Amino acid sequence: MVKITAEDAQKWLIEEIAQRLGVDPSEVPPDQYFDELDLDSTAALIIAGEMEKWLGFELGTTALWYHPTIEALAAHIAEESEKRTAAA
Template sequence: MAAVTPDEAETWLIEKIAHRLGVDPSEVSREVYFDELDLDSTEALILAGELENWLGFELSTTTLWYHPTVKDLAAYLAEESTQRAAAA
């Protein structure tokens, strides 16, 4: 699978979060902390599962803890997917 860019990951995350919250993507800040969003734990688990399906690899259960904003998580996901694509 091809590596994703930070912009691609950020766009994906914002669109999925906006959909789950029922808001326009322009209302989801890339700087907001995930725990400030109105997502319950079930929705967060579903989002993580969709993210893993999109990326093609599993995420650590602590990923959102260590990368707590859309911007931070997108950068991490791009780096991780680049490393995995290079190793494949």
């Protein structure tokens, strides 16, 4: 299993969200709340599914609730990746 850094996760999230919104990645602020990004629930579910495929592990159903910004979720993903890599 490859260790994912917060920077890797943040870059991935920004690029995916930008693509869904049809904007340049520079227009997606990492500290903005997900519910302020104009993503509908279908797009959010698609991104979550794609992210889990990319990560190689499942995120908890409350991950976006407890980590409501790109920055916060990216840090959480890095922590989870660190735990899983250490345990492997």
